[in-house]
Amino acid sequence: AVPSVEELAADPVxxxxxxxxxxxxxxxxxxxxxxxxxxxxxxxxxxxxxVPYTPPKEPPKF
Known part of the structure; x- marks a missing residue:
């Protein structure tokens, strides 16, 4: 049987x-x-x- 994604994510080793x-x-x-x-x-x-991506309030200055 192939383990589920959840099982794998819960077992980092x-x-x-x-x-x-x-x-x-x-x-x-x-x-x-x-x-x-x-x-x-x-x-x-x-x-x-x-969790949605929230951009910074100030735009980056390059």
Whole structure:
């Protein structure tokens, strides 16, 4: 059974191991699992996507 994105995102150690395996051996690991691993990694990094982007009040000056 392929773990869900939520399960993977909740287990950073396992997620890191699976990311490494997907990098080195994707054909054996399978696209479904590796796509879920990537999605879980994004969720951990970006959050759950519920917080909208709020630009600063002052525009940046270059």
């Amino acid at each position: 396992r997620l890191r191991e699976l990311r490494q395996q997907c990098k080195t051996d994707r054909p054996t690991m399978g696209d479904v699992l590796c796509n879920r691993v990537a999605e879980a990694t994004n969720r951990r990094f970006l959050g759950d996507g519920k």
